[in-house]
Amino acid sequence: MKLFWAPQTRSSRAVWMLEELGVDYAMELIDIRAKNREDSGEFHRASPMGKVPALVDGDVAMAESAALCLYLADRYSPGTLAPRVDDPQRGRFLYWLMYTPAVVEPAMSEKFNNVAPNRQRSGWGDFDTMIATWERTLGKDDWILGAEFSAADVMLGSSAIFLRMFDMLPASKALEAYADRCMARPAYQRAQARVS
16 A cells, blocks of 8 residues: 655645554655656556545555545444444544535635635535534534544544644634544554654
């Protein structure tokens, strides 16, 4: 298995996920900031847009961090880091797994770029609604699905950590504690050591 990555990108999510799984993998650095870079055919097959993270696992070649987390959890940890397809929790898991790319990132970009939110136009609502929904759902549980950590927490945890890093996480005991729990995970710490 090979992960194509670059520092300070969404690649850190994929590295964290791979470390949670404890599987063997190689990493190949892609200099996404190079003006005239020439990508390998293997990387282009996995990521036609030339974005990281991208993964090649045997005949499987794919990109996008949420898709990678879902694939890896289903393939290497079914029923543990992802509820099985017939588990009633599967729908909730999929919703929260996709919350980062579908809701957190667009709302965060809107806020960061001072774009006035338009809840009727934007499927993600707005930044405040995104935070309130996330906070309310997390409630008193350690993880988004309750007591058990899942691939959805890799996605959401990386978002909470990122928001805090850039001073965009509002005062929230629940989300601060959540970010702390994520950062305390040994797999997260191993991943950070690999991408630093």
